[in-house]
Structures are given as C-alpha cells and as structure tokens.
Amino acid sequence: MRYKFVVGSVVVTAGLVFLLISGVRQSSARHLTLDMLLTQAANSELRDRRIQLGGCTVVDGSIQWDEYRHRPAFTVTDGERALQVRYTGNAVLPDTFRDKALVVLEGRLTQANQFEADLVFAKCPSKYEGKSYDDHVEALNKEGRS
C-alpha cells in the first residue's frame, strides 16, 4: 500500500516539475531596467530574447498615435536615458496609457535604440500610492488652487 503511494506521489511531482519547466521555457521574458537594457544593448544576444522593460515612464508629449489612435510610437525614460518604442501588439492599449504613465513593456530590442513592444502594461491608477506633502503642493499648484 505504502509503496504505491510513494510511486504515485513521485509521478505526480515529476509531472508538476515537468509542466513548470516546460511552461517557463515557453513564456519567459528577461526583466531589465532601462539602464541595464541600454548598457547591454551592444550585446547581440539580447536582440533575440524577449525582454520585459520595467520602471519607465512615458515622456510627456512623446506619444504619436496612428490615425485610428491604435498603435503609437512613443519615448520612455527612466529620468536619465530615453528609448524609442513602437507598439506592435493587437490589443487596445490600456486606458491608463498616457503621458507620464508608469509603464511596463514586453517585446524585443530591434535596434540599439528602438524597442518593439507587443504588450504594454500601464500602471493602474488606483490611488493606492501614498504621496508626500511636496507632491500635494505640486499638484495643487498645477491646478492653480493652492
């Protein structure tokens, strides 16, 4: 009885491990910050890999929509360096995608300074972030209310 269960659990565990490993092979992306990406851009191996680019914001005023407002070209920045991005995906971009939005991009680096993104996540604006007092003053000044 006992050995049957040992065999059973080994089979189940092996199946799970197989699924996990093959799943990771199928869909994984290397997460890089903009700084890391641009530093390694010369590295040709990077061109073939799927990359998730995190922690960038859309440069204010850089979004150039196509005529149907579907697939834009835009620039992202980490505050110091910048990268041109073209969106090539099918889905409609999230509503939260706009100037200065915090975005996470998935896709490939096609040239040294050109990124093709087929997935764009834009930070959901649920007001969950605690803002400092300075931000308040800044925000209020901008709205001309302080």
Added chain:
Amino acid sequence: MIDVGYFALCLALAMAGYAVFASILGARRDDEGLIRSGENAVLAVFGLLSTSVGSLWYAILTHDFQVEYVYENSNLSMPIQYVVASLWGGQNGSVLFWGWVLSVYSSAVVLFNRYRYRALMPYVVSGLAGYSFFFCLLNLFVTDPFQQLPFSPADGRGLNPILQHPYMAIHPPILYAGMVGMSVPFAFAMGALMSGHLDNSWLRAARRWLLIPWTFLGAGNLLGGAWAYLELGWGGYWGWDPVENAAFMPWLAATALLHSMMIQERKGMLKVWNMILVFFTYGMTVFGTFLTRSGVVSSVHSFAQSNVGPFFVVFMAVTALIAISLLVVRLPQLKSENHLESLASRETAFLLNNWILLGILFAVLWGTLFPVLSEAFTGDKITVGAPFFNSVITPLSMGLLLLTGAGPLFAWRRTSPASLKHNFAVPIAATAVTASAAALLYELHAYAIISLGLCGFVAASVGLEFYRGMRSRHHSTGESYLRALTGLLAKSKRRYGGYVVHLSIILLFVGFTGQAFGTDREMVLRYGETKRIRDYEVTFETLAHSEEPGVTISAAALSLHRQGEFLCTLLPERRFYHSSEQNTTEVAIYSTFREDFYLILVGDAGDGSAMFQIYLNPLVNWVWAGGILFVLSSLWTMWPTRRDRSLAAADRASLRDPALAIRQSVVGSTVPS
C-alpha cells in the same frame, strides 16, 4: 470628527491588546470572568473600529478635503456611490476597513459561541484579537488614514474613471471579507492546539467558518474578472496578474482544506495535514496581502510600494513560528486513527484532489514569484506571463475535473471492480457524448474536447448521485421523485449542496474552455460599410461626439446581423475625462450562451472611418452563470439546518446553568451530536 476616529483607533489597539492578554490569562487560570472580559473586549474593538470607520466615512461624505485620504481618493464631481466606496478605494482606508471587517468576524465568533466551544474560545479570541492588534498597529503607525493636510484644498483628486464601475465598488469589500475571514478557521485550529482539545470539534467550527470566506473569496475573484471584462477592453477576464493570483491562492488552499476535512471527520485521518492546510490557507491570505502591498512583486495594478512590507514580514514570521512549534508539540496527539485500505477508494480520490489543488497553487505561486526567485538564484530577473500559467494549469485542472467526477463513484474504504464497472458506465458514456458533440461543434481543439468531455463526465456523475438518492428516498418514503429531490437538498445539505457546488464549477469550466478557441480581428469601417466576420455581418451606421460635464464622449453605432437576421445595435464608446485627462473604453457586447460578440471602438480618423477591435469569445456567459450558481449553492450548503438550530437552542438553554456547561469543558455542543 476626524480626531474622534483617530482616538477610537488608539483605544481599539489598547482593547485588542487587552483581549489577547485577558483571554490567555483567563484560560491559564481557568478564570471564567477574565475569559468573558476578553470576549467583551473583542466586542468593544468592534464598536471602536466602527466609530473609527464611521468618522472617516463622515469626512469622506462631507468632502473634508483637509483629511489627506479624502483629498486623495474622492472629489466633488464623483457620483455618490463611488464617494461612499472611496472608503476602501485607497491603501490607508482599505487597511482600516480591513481591520473593521476583522472585528465584525471576531464579534460574530464571540456572539455565536457564548456557550459553545468553551475550551477553545479563549485561544480563538486571543488569536483574532492578536490579528486585530496587528491591523490597528499598521493603521496607527504606517497607513494612517486620519492624517491631515496643513491647508484645506477646494477639491479632491478623485477616483480614476475606470474604477468607477459598480462591480469595482463592491469587489474590494467582498474580497476583503474573503481574505480576512480565513483567520477564523486558523484561530480555531490554534485554539485546538493550544488547549489540547484535538478532537473533531474544532474542525466542525473551522469548517463552518471556512465556508463563509471561501464563498466571498470565490465571488470576489469572479467580480474582479467581470469588471476587467466589461471595463478594461482587452477581451478577457483573467490575466494572471500577481494581484489576481494573490487572491486566488488562498481560495485554492481553502478548497483543498474543505475536502480533506471530510476525511478527518469520517475517518480520523489526515489530522496533521489538515492543520498544515489551515495554516497554509490563512498564511496565503496574509502573504497575498503582503505581496500586493509591499511592492515585492511588480504588478501593473498592485498597490504602490509602501513601507508595510517589514511589518508583514515580522508578523508572518512570528505567526508561523508559533503555529509550527505548537504543531510539533502536539504531534503525538494527532495520530491517524485509520489507514488507507485500498487505492480504489474515495479517500484516495480526496487525497489526489488535495495534491492537485496544491499543485495548482504551487504553480501559481511559482509563476508569481519567479521574478524574485530567478533574481535571487541566477541574478537575472525572469518573468513569466499568462501563457505559462495557462500551459501549466490547464492539464492540472483537467486532472482535477476527472477527480471531481470520479470521487463520488468510489465507495469509502474500498470499491469492488464490479461496482466500479457499474458506477462508471453512465458517466463514461456521457463523456463520449459531450466530447464528440464538442468535436463536431467546435472542430478539433484537443483541450476543448477533453475539457468539455470531462465536464460531461462530472455532470453525469453528479446526476447519477442525485438519481440514486432520489430513488432510495422514493422507495423508502414513497415520495415522488421531485419531492425526493427537494428532500435531499433540504435534509442532506452538505452532501447534495456540495454536489450543486460541483455543478457550478462545471459551468465555470465550460466557460474557461471557451478561452481556448476564441478569435479576434481588427477592422477599419467607413460609414455605411458592412463587413463579415465569420457568420456575422457588422455595419457601421454612424459616429457621434457629445460633450457632457467633465467628459467628452465619442459613440459609434453598429448594427449586427447573422445570416441576414438582425441581432442588435451595438454602441461602443470612447470617453475622455477632462479632470483626470484620461480615456476610457466602453465596450459593447452582444452576449449569448454560445458566444460573446465583443466590440471595441479603437478610434476614428475624423474622415468617416473608424477602427474597431472585435473578439468572438465563446461560452463566456457560462462563467457568470457558474459564478452565480456557485454563490447560491455555497450559501445553501452553509445555511443552518433545522438540526443546527435545535442544537443552538439546546446550547442556549444551558444558559440557565452556564457554569455547568463550562465546567464540563464542553468542546463543541452541550448536546452530543
């Protein structure tokens, strides 16, 4: 007013601390007065936190923008229902609300068990009060919702328009009710371990209190999905985002627990395993909260990085340490009373079910934490996306479906080959029928055929159980079959209600299967132009712009025909909210049980042409139908039966001599069950 809230919160912290202290000391000294005092302190925490929540709510409803939280999360132009909902719309308010929900659960536990589970209760109370203490502490020192600005802004920043949706307004409280409530079964388990009363009574209490948050959590997840489907405009309802996973993992653990509890109740087996699963279920809720609020895993819609992380880490470490060391101390008392007798038994099916549910949980956890783990071990941060989850979890859930159907076909202890043959005949025939029907209807999608075939298998197996139950009632009582059916549902709620829950899971799986064979297309249409997509003809009638206060709306009108027959007019919109400078997409859906025609207005070029995105999403409605049946059948299953009520009445009757009831150290009911 806001100071009242803050002051009440301070008092609640002190009260919760006192409840822990009084309950433990009362139990140690066997001092009933002190135990009652601890319980009353829990009720006081509820009163105080209600005051606290009330005062924040008051500030929100009176637009007191000097309160930072009110300024951040609401404004003057928001519809009233969303102003009300902004109590839980932001981090700080939601933590306060979370603590309040916990106090509701704790008070309910105290009030329902004044004369029950007396040996366990002091420890249960101390556990719940300890958790409350932690949340009060968080609110006071890290996420203070009562902080005020040094000036009073004229208007607030408001809630993002995409969150202004009825489902999004009620989704958080329902989810919180699910996440928070998992602390009650955990508290009962800890109570059993601390008091040493390790018979099945804690399990009965834990089961009842587990069903409530389990239902909430399931409903909350589905509501979140429904919101995403209607509001986000990417054609799907589940994206395997870390935030979604964080709420899904405790539900999986709780589902495993609900099943393995039955084995302990019936056979006295799996005692240690059940303890671990209770720990795990609760741990997953705390871990999930930590995950989404600390910024450990970057998610598109997680709470921004905040400094609650270290608090959670310390809390989790302390709780785990206490729980595990107690379990180790009590191990000798948790010996199994029985052993598995045969592989062909219902016990085996339950055990396998547990393995698969935990396998799914592990896969979700693995995918969610993969970026963190890969960075820690290789230095490279690797992320996995939705395809990973789908490719791993689909085969596992097929195994789960198989077991859902096969379980009831096995007898307890052992099943003879003859009765196996007899039991499996009808369900296997049903599998063949649904699988071939699926193959004909939806061409050859291997997974879809397997999945729908298995759905047929489970449905037939459940149907068989009902048929047999009805037949035996019909024979023994002479009732008609219909009366026998209602009799089964009313009298054996746990068993037959549970089967109806299984049916709801089948509906959900039919819906999930649809994801395997949907299509999407983008098309540009001019005014008056008609295009075909499969057997639909869609005609772009017109497009109009309108200005409303604070929002510019572009709406398109399209008529939808199938094979010449008019179906409906679809009105997708794009809106632009001026105050938040944000666009939103309002999708238009023609929905049937066969499939959804899901239409998005991408944008118009201003020259009489516009681009649309169309998704043909098969079987989505089955998901919503399954969700509704899930909630109804779970409610039915947990609703007290006549026997439960009479037991409770007997317990109350012992009120006349409560001292006796307590001296007997009555674990469970005063009436032997």
